[in-house]
Amino acid sequence: MRLVLLGAPGSGKGTQGGLLGRRFGIPQIATGDILRAGMAAGTPLGTGARDLVNEGSLVADDVMLELITGRLGQADAASGFVLDGFPRSIPQAEGLDLILKKLGAKLDAVIKLDVPKRVLIARLTKRTSCPGCGSVYNLFSNPPAVAGKCDRCGVGLVTRVDDTEATVRKRLNVYQASTAPLIDFYDSRGLLVIVHGEGTIPDVTGAIERGIRGRVREGR
Ligand code: AP5
């Protein structure tokens, strides 16, 4: 199964990407998590991306395409993946087409998570995440069992630098300008599945799975 999760900041890509990855036995490839891990480790990729990520701007398309070419070439992605946060611009989507062509692979579905702006801002300003495994929590809707600790790996939870209200608003504007055009891009290729992302987390997972089944049946 080869999936792309598309949606505004806070729409639930990380949350649903983790669940879908475990459900289908495929890696969740979250470009934001990869960049933040590079920032924490001080790699050249992370150092170059730090200011852009923290201020809510996009990292350059050529840098992201090089990163994703390497990641999709790894053995664990050979039979499928769920992309979370990539592609994020038309040049990235065109680059992904070329990478997949070279690998002899095709996307099965692009899932667009639809959530109203006021809900996105409320969610992101109450989020904590695990710097170890990438699991995502929310003070209100999805708290960890033990306050401040990851349920899956016990690591201390952190608040992202880019989750202040001002930076969230900037990220939403960047999404609208650079990423929202991908909705028409993938709709015109018959890959788009729009899912209402405002229900409970299990409700949204169920809606995504139904959407994928429908899309895979149509695509045969
Ligand atoms: P990235 O890390 O991808 O951030 P984002 O796209 O802004 O999305 P988020 O991770 O904030 O939200 P999400 O959709 O994953 O929601 P989540 O599941 O956490 O990118 C960060 C930065 O890296 C970018 O700004 C850019 O600088 C750079 N970057 C990354 N990829 C790039 C690329 N391809 N090109 C260029 N630059 C790139 O959920 C949010 C909250 O809501 C959580 O608290 C969660 O618990 C809660 N929640 C989730 N679902 C529900 C629900 N159904 N009901 C109630 N609460 C819910």
Ligand code: MG
């Ligand atoms: Mg995320």
